[in-house]
Amino acid sequence: MMFKRYFLAGVLFIFSLTSSQAREGMWIPYLIGQLNAAEMKTMGMEITAEDIYSLNNSSLKDAIVHFNFGCTAELISSKGLLLTNHHCGYSQIQSHSTLENNYLKEGFWAMSQEEELKNPGLVAAIVKYMEDVTNEALQDVNDQMSAAEREVQIKNNLEALLEGKRKETEYDLSVVPFFYGNQYILVAREVFKDVRLVGAPPSSIGKYGADTDNWIWPRHTGDFSIFRIYAGKENQPADISDDNIPYRPARHLTINANGFDLNDFTMVYGFPGRTQQYLPSNEVANTVDVYDPARIAVRDVLLEILDAKMRQDEATRIKYATKYASISNAWKKWKGEIIGLKETKAIAGKEAFEKQFTEALKKRPQLFQKYGDVLNELKNLYEERKPVMLERYHYIEIGYYGNELFRHMLSYRSMAAVSEEKLAKLAESRAGSLERFYKNYDVELDRQAALALLPTYIGQVKTEPIPQIIKELQNMKPEKQGKFIGKLFEKSIVLNDPVKWQEMLEENPEKAVKKVKKDKAYQLSVAMYDHFIEVLNASVDEMNSRIDHLQGQYVIALQKAFPDRDFYPDANSTLRVAYGKVDGYEPRDAVYYQSQTYLSGVIAKYIPGDYEFDLPQKLIDLYNNKDYGRWGEEDKMPVCFIASNHTTGGNSGSPALNGRGELIGLNFDRVWEGTMSDINYDLSRCRNIMVDIRYILFIVDKFAGAGYLIDELDIAENDEITEDTPLEESIEG
Numbered sequence: 001m002m003f004k005r006y007f008l009a010g011v012l013f014i015f016s017l018t019s020s021q022a023r024e025g026m027w028i029p030y031l032i033g034q035l036n037a038a039e040m041k042t043m044g045m046e047i048t049a050e051d052i053y054s055l056n057n058s059s060l061k062d063a064i065v066h067f068n069f070g071c072t073a074e075l076i077s078s079k080g081l082l083l084t085n086h087h088c089g090y091s092q093i094q095s096h097s098t099l100e101n102n103y104l105k106e107g108f109w110a111m112s113q114e115e116e117l118k119n120p121g122l123v124a125a126i127v128k129y130m131e132d133v134t135n136e137a138l139q140d141v142n143d144q145m146s147a148a149e150r151e152v153q154i155k156n157n158l159e160a161l162l163e164g165k166r167k168e169t170e171y172d173l174s175v176v177p178f179f180y181g182n183q184y185i186l187v188a189r190e191v192f193k194d195v196r197l198v199g200a201p202p203s204s205i206g207k208y209g210a211d212t213d214n215w216i217w218p219r220h221t222g223d224f225s226i227f228r229i230y231a232g233k234e235n236q237p238a239d240i241s242d243d244n245i246p247y248r249p250a251r252h253l254t255i256n257a258n259g260f261d262l263n264d265f266t267m268v269y270g271f272p273g274r275t276q277q278y279l280p281s282n283e284v285a286n287t288v289d290v291y292d293p294a295r296i297a298v299r300d301v302l303l304e305i306l307d308a309k310m311r312q313d314e315a316t317r318i319k320y321a322t323k324y325a326s327i328s329n330a331w332k333k334w335k336g337e338i339i340g341l342k343e344t345k346a347i348a349g350k351e352a353f354e355k356q357f358t359e360a361l362k363k364r365p366q367l368f369q370k371y372g373d374v375l376n377e378l379k380n381l382y383e384e385r386k387p388v389m390l391e392r393y394h395y396i397e398i399g400y401y402g403n404e405l406f407r408h409m410l411s412y413r414s415m416a417a418v419s420e421e422k423l424a425k426l427a428e429s430r431a432g433s434l435e436r437f438y439k440n441y442d443v444e445l446d447r448q449a450a451l452a453l454l455p456t457y458i459g460q461v462k463t464e465p466i467p468q469i470i471k472e473l474q475n476m477k478p479e480k481q482g483k484f485i486g487k488l489f490e491k492s493i494v495l496n497d498p499v500k501w502q503e504m505l506e507e508n509p510e511k512a513v514k515k516v517k518k519d520k521a522y523q524l525s526v527a528m529y530d531h532f533i534e535v536l537n538a539s540v541d542e543m544n545s546r547i548d549h550l551q552g553q554y555v556i557a558l559q560k561a562f563p564d565r566d567f568y569p570d571a572n573s574t575l576r577v578a579y580g581k582v583d584g585y586e587p588r589d590a591v592y593y594q595s596q597t598y599l600s601g602v603i604a605k606y607i608p609g610d611y612e613f614d615l616p617q618k619l620i621d622l623y624n625n626k627d628y629g630r631w632g633e634e635d636k637m638p639v640c641f642i643a644s645n646h647t648t649g650g651n652s653g654s655p656a657l658n659g660r661g662e663l664i665g666l667n668f669d670r671v672w673e674g675t676m677s678d679i680n681y682d683l684s685r686c687r688n689i690m691v692d693i694r695y696i697l698f699i700v701d702k703f704a705g706a707g708y709l710i711d712e713l714d715i716a717e718n719d720e721i722t723e724d725t726p727l728e729e730s731i732e733g
């Protein structure tokens, strides 16, 4: 993600100290003491802000890991054991899977450290410290500068700052803008590069319910996998090597398997990716009425085409399972987002809030003079951007995600522009990646998708200059367009003669380049891409820098207009804390969803042989025998639960902690009715979904028989009153 850097000179955030409505929000760990701790205590937190984040001592922060910069994971043993989601470790599990050793299907459990599997490219980052560097970033920046001048000045400031700091430390350093560039924070981290796979349940547990249950509560998925960080002799990050030893973390989490109750305090500590809490009402309306529906409509068509064949044919289902899952994930989220925003009347709510804001500004003429126009300017800019954004989304959805041939042809683009010496190498690497492309490709499906979707894209291209080849297509009658599209597939050398094509790439790259340049699918795909980058993105980028600047001003104005309220920065893939309570919700009139699911619910969804709801016999046996070991709750086995923690994509794999900071669950999803929380969090229905830690321990221990892993963990003693607990002690405790 790219963050543009804009800000207002000399303004620093003074956060007010109110314990009010908060709960919503993803908070910066080192500001918890100042902003949130008081409220968290009233909600049931027993630890201190210093326990959560400490500059000088070990704290929970040291156990939180950015897993491959996309998910979160947490350290759960003194020997670097790492817990994250099954869907976060999916590609690693897949990469070790073969037909003989199908770990995705059967699960995988290393029986000793020697059996743990290395994963080139996988990284695990731990934050060492965060530091506000706003003053340094904004040095010599003033209100008179143009947007471009400001950008350059800040960039130079940050480069100088980082250059100086890098001389003093081995840590990986970066500076991240918060509040659209009103604030800058330096993040220092250690990035470990030897992260090995230790265990994963079969997909029938780790991905149980797959796409049908994705984003859905009640949920019954055991979405976890286990890795281990390896370090060099000095406990430092090191390249993959047999000489590395298990990492000894400054802190690992204690697990609490004693259960919890409705309304118990929980917090989620992790790396949320992106939210948009400060959008003005009209841009929320654009999302609900224009952007989401346009993207959903394209994916509706695509998913229907894929689904029809996947249901008929097992081979196609396997080929397209991952593609289908990733296309349907956002599609389903957007659908939930629209419903949630409409049902909670989010647009009217934002409008009312904006009115309140304007009234508050008006009471202070000086403020009004300075910020009175910000909101309207911002709204106007979003309207100005709307047509280009819509066009842009059509390229992304159709030209990129929706068409595999086009995406593939784009990969030859760099070959056509490179010097002769470099060409051979590039061509060879293209040749090497062909097998992967063909392996999971179905021409018929791709052709169907192109015929169904490309005309929509062609009709949407409006921003000049429009490439010649697209203009020609726009002037064709639908029938002729169809013929043209059909020919792209018929005439494609890549598709028609894979063997010859691979040979040509390897043996005669010059000829291959000539061939590619004449290929119509290549020409069209490059024209579409160039138009996207050079015309649409250029225009959107320019508008975005103005938008970001105004968004930043808007947040400052909000701060000043409502000095009693705390505002949290939008998620930006930095370390954050969210907190809430274990809680159910009412998705519809007269329907109440409870907060906890059980193994009985897993069994109730069982469909033998189904690709989403099949189950391993062993799990069924354990259920029938109520053989839950020490992990059950009376005669029930807890599976998943929900709470009101404000989370988003990137929080997958984040630990859910109880009031004592002990691990009780593993975050992996949100409820469908509440996916709108990225834009407008609503306590009445926004819930995050977690796997209960007891289910994870049960699967590791009783299902997989990997009890030796359990021995590595710190599991809090049961604190129920037992016979040898003196009565006074239990009362005082």
Ligand code: ARG
Binding pocket: 087, 210, 211, 214, 215, 325, 326, 329, 649, 652, 668, 669, 670
């Ligand atoms: N919805 C969850 C998250 O965004 C899980 C996604 C993976 N699972 C799936 N069935 N696609 O992103």
Ligand code: GLU
Binding pocket: 071, 647, 648, 649, 650, 651, 652, 668, 669, 670
């Ligand atoms: N599954 C999401 C992820 O991969 C987390 C769910 C969400 O978006 O809240 O990060």
